[in-house]
Amino acid sequence: MxxxxxxxxxxxxxxxxxxxxxxxxxxxxxxxxxxxxxxxxxxxxxxxxxxxxxxxxxxxxxxxxxxxxxxxxxxxxxxxxxxxxxxxxxxxxxxxxxxxxxxxxxxxxxxxxxxxxKVSEQVVAQMKTMFPPGHPHALTPEWMTRLAQASSHxxxxxxxxxxxxxxxxxxxxxxx
Ligand SMILES: Cc1cc2nc3c(=O)[nH]c(=O)nc-3n(C[C@H](O)[C@H](O)[C@H](O)COP(=O)(O)O)c2cc1C
Missing domain, CATH: 3.40.50.360 (Flavodoxin domain)
Structure with missing residues (x-):
């Protein structure tokens, strides 16, 4: 270095x-x-x-x-x-x-x-609205886990x- x-x-x-x-x-x-x-x-x-x-x-x-x-x-x-x-x-x-x-x-x-x-709560809320359950881009359980892991960083x-x-x-x- x-x-x-x-x-x-x-x-x-x-x-x-x-x-x-x-x-x-x-x-x-x-x-x-x-x-x-x-x-x-x-x-x-x-x-x-x-x-x-x-x-x-x-x-x-x-x-x-x-x-x-x-x-x-x-x-x-x-x-x-x-x-x-x-x-x-x-x-x-x-x-x-x-x-x-x-x-x-x-x-x-x-x-x-x-x-x-962390992904801001506002962005997560927007994603949930744009991609509700059943939508091809809906947040999967894996994504929710990842978002939760990121939330303290x-x-x-x-x-x-x-x-x-x-x-x-x-x-x-x-x-x-
Ligand atoms: C529109 C948007 C797109 C994002 N794309 C990615 C991505 O492709 N991969 C990823 O790991 N995180 C992604 N993130 C998460 C951000 O990179 C992460 O929350 C980052 O820490 C935000 O930094 P900031 O608070 O300095 O703006 C995205 C977030 C937003 C809002």
Missing amino acids: KRYKREDILLVYSSRTGNTKKVAEAIAGALGIPALPVEAQPSPAGRGLVIAGFWVDRGTADAKMKAYLEHLQGKSVALFATLGADPASDHAAACRERATALLGAGCTVEGTFLCQG PDEEDLKRAQQYFLGFLAQDGAV
Whole structure:
């Protein structure tokens, strides 16, 4: 893992219901840098490492972060994401691959970190209304179990793991 001075790191995130923001702010706190929302379109110019966080929307990075990642050129990038599914699942691995493939020319991925994030109650309620029992996309018992598993995340443990992971990119004073 390459190491960077804190002023060389840009941390940008996209979050709809707050899960990814929570992880971003935990990482930012550990690294001593700001967590910048993607809506602010922070410039990566002059930064050695871009840490970019997104929420998984239908199997890939959400639209706002997708657009940001596509515009990065020749950057070292570390990705993090929150998703409803188990981070160790094949689905999560596929999401990670798809997000990595979005990066612009010459970018290299230095690391990725995934953690579960609860699906908002409002979204679950909408899904139940749109797909009532008997509908081909009705929520199956397996889905309900997955949603229940996600409902307590990101938790303190997830935040600590995220902090530890990204602290690995930070140079000790004077040791770049
Ligand atoms: C429209 C929509 C699509 C989603 N698609 C997926 C998906 O394909 N796979 C998955 O594991 N989670 C999916 N989720 C769950 C979110 O990725 C998860 O709840 C995430 O933590 C939300 O992050 P946020 O609170 O930062 O917006 C979806 C959620 C929504 C609202």
